[in-house]
Amino acid sequence: MSSERREYKWVGTRQIRPDGHDKVTGRAKFGSDFSLSGMIHGRVLRSPHAHALIKSIDTSKAEALPGVKAVITSKDFKDQPSELKPAGEGMVNYRDMTRNVMAREKVLYDGHAVAAVAATTVEIAESALKLIDVKYEVLPHVIDVDEAMKDGSPILDDKMIPIGYDTKNPTNIAKHVEFSLGDTDEGFAAADVVIERTYKTESVHQGYIEPHAVVASVSEDGQAQIWCCTQGQFMVRTFVGQLLGMPTSSIRVTPSEIGGGFGGKTVVYLEPLATLLSSKVGKPVKMIMTREEVFRASGPTSGGSMDFKIGATNEGKITAVTGTVRLLAGAFPGAPVAPACMCAVAPYDIPNVHIQGYDVLVNRPKVAAYRAPGAPISAFGAESIVDELAKELGMDPLKLRKLNAAKKGTKAAYGPTFRDIGYEETIDLAMDHDHYKAPLGPNQGRGVASGFWFNIGGESSATVNINEDGTAVVISGNPDIGGSRASLAMMAAEELGIEYSDVRPIIGDTAAIGYNFLTGGSRVTFATGLAVVEAAKDAVRQLCERAAKIWEVDADGVVWDDGHAKPASSNVGEFEPLSLAALAAQAAKTGGPICGHNAQNVQGAGPGFATHICDVEVDPETGNVSVLRYTAVQDVGRAIHPSYVEGQIQGGAVQGIGWALNEEYIYSSNGTLENTGFLDYRIPVASDMPMIEAVMVECPNDRHPYGVRGVGEVPLVPPLAAVANAVENATGVRMEALPISPPRLLAALDSSNIKQAAE
Amino acid sequence: MAKHHITATLNGEPVEFLCSTRQTLLDVLRDELNMTGSKEGCASGDCGACSVMVDDRLVCSCLVLGAECDNKKIESIEGMADGEKLHPLQTKFLEEAALQCGICTPGVLVAAKALLERNNNPTETEVRYWLAGNLCRCTGYDKIVRAVMNTAADMRENAK
Numbered sequence: 001m002s003s004e005r006r007e008y009k010w011v012g013t014r015q016i017r018p019d020g021h022d023k024v025t026g027r028a029k030f031g032s033d034f035s036l037s038g039m040i041h042g043r044v045l046r047s048p049h050a051h052a053l054i055k056s057i058d059t060s061k062a063e064a065l066p067g068v069k070a071v072i073t074s075k076d077f078k079d080q081p082s083e084l085k086p087a088g089e090g091m092v093n094y095r096d097m098t099r100n101v102m103a104r105e106k107v108l109y110d111g112h113a114v115a116a117v118a119a120t121t122v123e124i125a126e127s128a129l130k131l132i133d134v135k136y137e138v139l140p141h142v143i144d145v146d147e148a149m150k151d152g153s154p155i156l157d158d159k160m161i162p163i164g165y166d167t168k169n170p171t172n173i174a175k176h177v178e179f180s181l182g183d184t185d186e187g188f189a190a191a192d193v194v195i196e197r198t199y200k201t202e203s204v205h206q207g208y209i210e211p212h213a214v215v216a217s218v219s220e221d222g223q224a225q226i227w228c229c230t231q232g233q234f235m236v237r238t239f240v241g242q243l244l245g246m247p248t249s250s251i252r253v254t255p256s257e258i259g260g261g262f263g264g265k266t267v268v269y270l271e272p273l274a275t276l277l278s279s280k281v282g283k284p285v286k287m288i289m290t291r292e293e294v295f296r297a298s299g300p301t302s303g304g305s306m307d308f309k310i311g312a313t314n315e316g317k318i319t320a321v322t323g324t325v326r327l328l329a330g331a332f333p334g335a336p337v338a339p340a341c342m343c344a345v346a347p348y349d350i351p352n353v354h355i356q357g358y359d360v361l362v363n364r365p366k367v368a369a370y371r372a373p374g375a376p377i378s379a380f381g382a383e384s385i386v387d388e389l390a391k392e393l394g395m396d397p398l399k400l401r402k403l404n405a406a407k408k409g410t411k412a413a414y415g416p417t418f419r420d421i422g423y424e425e426t427i428d429l430a431m432d433h434d435h436y437k438a439p440l441g442p443n444q445g446r447g448v449a450s451g452f453w454f455n456i457g458g459e460s461s462a463t464v465n466i467n468e469d470g471t472a473v474v475i476s477g478n479p480d481i482g483g484s485r486a487s488l489a490m491m492a493a494e495e496l497g498i499e500y501s502d503v504r505p506i507i508g509d510t511a512a513i514g515y516n517f518l519t520g521g522s523r524v525t526f527a528t529g530l531a532v533v534e535a536a537k538d539a540v541r542q543l544c545e546r547a548a549k550i551w552e553v554d555a556d557g558v559v560w561d562d563g564h565a566k567p568a569s570s571n572v573g574e575f576e577p578l579s580l581a582a583l584a585a586q587a588a589k590t591g592g593p594i595c596g597h598n599a600q601n602v603q604g605a606g607p608g609f610a611t612h613i614c615d616v617e618v619d620p621e622t623g624n625v626s627v628l629r630y631t632a633v634q635d636v637g638r639a640i641h642p643s644y645v646e647g648q649i650q651g652g653a654v655q656g657i658g659w660a661l662n663e664e665y666i667y668s669s670n671g672t673l674e675n676t677g678f679l680d681y682r683i684p685v686a687s688d689m690p691m692i693e694a695v696m697v698e699c700p701n702d703r704h705p706y707g708v709r710g711v712g713e714v715p716l717v718p719p720l721a722a723v724a725n726a727v728e729n730a731t732g733v734r735m736e737a738l739p740i741s742p743p744r745l746l747a748a749l750d751s752s753n754i755k756q757a758a759e
Numbered sequence: 760m761a762k763h764h765i766t767a768t769l770n771g772e773p774v775e776f777l778c779s780t781r782q783t784l785l786d787v788l789r790d791e792l793n794m795t796g797s798k799e800g801c802a803s804g805d806c807g808a809c810s811v812m813v814d815d816r817l818v819c820s821c822l823v824l825g826a827e828c829d830n831k832k833i834e835s836i837e838g839m840a841d842g843e844k845l846h847p848l849q850t851k852f853l854e855e856a857a858l859q860c861g862i863c864t865p866g867v868l869v870a871a872k873a874l875l876e877r878n879n880n881p882t883e884t885e886v887r888y889w890l891a892g893n894l895c896r897c898t899g900y901d902k903i904v905r906a907v908m909n910t911a912a913d914m915r916e917n918a919k
């Protein structure tokens with residue numbers, strides 16, 4: 001498939017999104033906006049301990065409270081075998097999943113669900129929680145990833161069998177992975193300069209503004225309907241079916257509008273509980289998390305510590321890199337260690353690389369995906385040490401990156417050889433940008449960093465129905481998290497040759513459309529987009545057949561051009577072109593409804609690269625860092641809707657700035673989470689931020705008809721190091737641990753002043 | 760406990776409701792009046808997703824009790840468009856893609872409208888500080904701030 005360079009009518013323009021009016025008027029229904037008649041309300045009892053044995057649970061008093069309709073605990077869930085089963089692109093272990101949605105033998109983190117109640121009102125349900133008597137035996141806990149790897153650390157699961165890691169003793173290390181290229185000993189021997197450093201990042205929450213919410217309704221015949229805010233209705237169906245032992249055909253999941261996810265809504269928390277409660281009571285059950293529950297029991301992404309070693313010649317050619325990345329997984333295995341290792345130095349053409357990673361259990365909520373899972377963490381280490389190397393060599397940090405940039409034909413340490421990629425262009429544009437040349441004032445510094453993310457394809461289905469009046473409906477199966485309906489409709493309009501406003505894109509429930517892997521991996525505009533394009537082509541093929549029938553010629557004698565069927569050549573005959581509307585009007589007479597379909601497991605995602613420039617000013621009195629200017633350059637393949645592509649870049653950059661400067665989980669000495677609200681878990685607010693300039697490089701992905709690459713994830717990869725590198729240039733102090741919050745930076749500035757004074 | 764009987768106006772229409780003492784205005788709007796345009800992101804006054812106007816004052820409806828609203832004028836996102844006609848801020852947000860997921864959007868729009876009614880020529884800094892209580896995790900604020908400033912410019916132009 002080649003990406004044609006032709007003039008487009010819709011692709012590349014800035015259309016009003018089809019769901020826009022409902023979202024600016026308050027009409028759009030998000031997770032908690034949905035209600036059913038007869039609905040009752042569910043609440044969850046959560047563990048107050050970081051780590052404890054559950055000795056007993058007595059629910060009798062709660063059950064006796066008037067208005068309480070059902071109480072469930074882990075007893076109500078059948079246990080699941082411990083085995084890795086494929087689910088979408090990854091593997092899941094349902095033994096862990098059932099324990100995460102409802103604690104069984106032990107509670108493993110503060111906030112871990114222990115029981116759930118359904119009652120006629122939220123207030124009664126909350127009162128009932130207080131009447132549930134849980135006897136715990138508190139166990140020692142571990143919160144920090146490095147502590148958890150030490151001998152003698154409290155062990156979360158003494159039955160866990162590590163993958164890729166040999167030990168006879170119980171361990172918190174769930175998995176060890178390794179990626180190698182060349183011979184790093186030789187590489188370091190050839191180096192003139194070798195630098196070794198250790199870095200650390202904190203766990204952060206995805207921070208979507210909409211808490212998790214669900215309404216589940218199970219009828220007497222066992223048919224379940226679930227409405228929820230999720231990144232994947234099919235994922236919810238699979239997981240609920242497995243956890244509750246229900247056949248897939250009995251579960252229908254309708255995704256609501258989704259108020260942000262960023263990876264955090266690729267798992268289930270409330271859905272199996274609400275469904276089970278509803279089946280026990282025979283009434284619809286609504287459950288909504290409070291913000292406190294969101295922080296204590298959902299998300300976050302991993303924090304980690306890592307060692308990097310880099311070697312280079314005096315000319316700046318990187319000869320070898322080694323790295324060890326230790327990521328906390330939370331209470332169950334599944335930290336994104338493999339992608340963290342694979343992405344760390346993927347922007348570079350380095351002959352000798354060895355990177356290993358550890359997936360480590362700690363007494364925190366099980367991590368969920370967060371934009372480019374793993375990559376921002378390892379890139380913080382890798383891009384910080386590349387910056388230190390540039391300093392050591394006295395080289396411009398972008399020139400150093402350009403000298404070592406991966407390009408078409410580069411073999412990445414994680415395996416593949418890159419096809420057409422736009423990484424070098426992102427560096428060139430950054431170097432030429434006036435931001436990079438602008439003067440800086442006192443206490444100000446500029447940092448740069450690059451980033452890589454694979455992007456994915458995956459299972460995708462789409463239907464394009466031609467309506468009798470010549471308009472069209474596009475049905476796909478991925479929740480629209482940031483404008484994907486618009487992109488899908490624009491590609492369909494382009495293929496069909498009709499007005500964008502005549503295409504209505506809708507998102508089907510699990511019974512309305514074939515399977516779609518969830519919204520994640522930056523896949524929707526690429527992979528579901530490809531299915532939509534193919535479904536539109538299928539509709540066009542049928543339209544051409546209808547014209548052939550009317551003209552009594554062979555179908556291959558008809559071509560589709562600008563929304564009309566035309567004879568392929570004068571040899572076919574002289575016919576007036578037939579418009580899509582004209583063909584649609586006669587569809588009944590020419591063979592019936594015209595419906596295009598496509599379903600496939602889409603391959604060929606084009607990787608994304610980005611290079612960011614960040615200016616900061618540091619207040620030496622307070623340690624406060626202000627971001628003054630920010631420019632994010634990214635290879636986007638081709639921007640179907642440039643505004644929403646820019647939006648992805650800007651939003652990702654700001655999340656990264658928050659990760660770098662402020663966001664962290666604060667645990668008490670008992671292992672309970674102390675900052676469970678937005679006041680204390682501080683995400684960036686409008687007054688913290690400058691404008692974020694998004695610069696798009698368009699190096700089309702040759703395996704998509706419009707050249708699309710995923711764009712949503714790579715923008716979160718460079719900012720952590722870009723900010724830290726800028727702070728170093730402003731202060732001379734290298735922050736090797738995030739966040740660079742005022743107290744931490746102040747302490748670092750003070751100790752460097754003391755050191756300087758002593759010297 | 761007896762419920763409070765409250766009489767108020769909501770988006771210009773008379774409205775009556777019963778609420779318990781602990782129900783917030785946000786609870787009343789969403790659960791009693793079925794006006795789900797105002798969103799709950801935190802219930803603690805930190806996110807601004809629940810922003811409404813009460814007697815021309817911008818408030819977090821999660822921090823106001825329903826029982827406090829007797830004889831008050833309440834305005835929510837549902838009343839922002841004038842019939843079929845969107846408010847210029849709503850139109851600009853659509854044209855400039857100032858929303859991604861859209862969960863913060865009702866609160867941001869209500870807050871931005873309140874700003875423009877006080878100040879039809881805000882600086883970027885003024886917009887950023889005015890909206891500092893409206894969290895958005897998707898957009899990075901860039902397009903929101905621009906859309907508010909561009910709407911103000913249009914409104915000044917149209918007023919000439």
Ligand code: FES
Binds near residue numbers: 805809821822
């Ligand atoms: S819900 Fe009111 S401020 Fe967040």
Ligand code: FES
Binds near residue numbers: 259862895
């Ligand atoms: S658009 Fe999603 S939170 Fe603002």
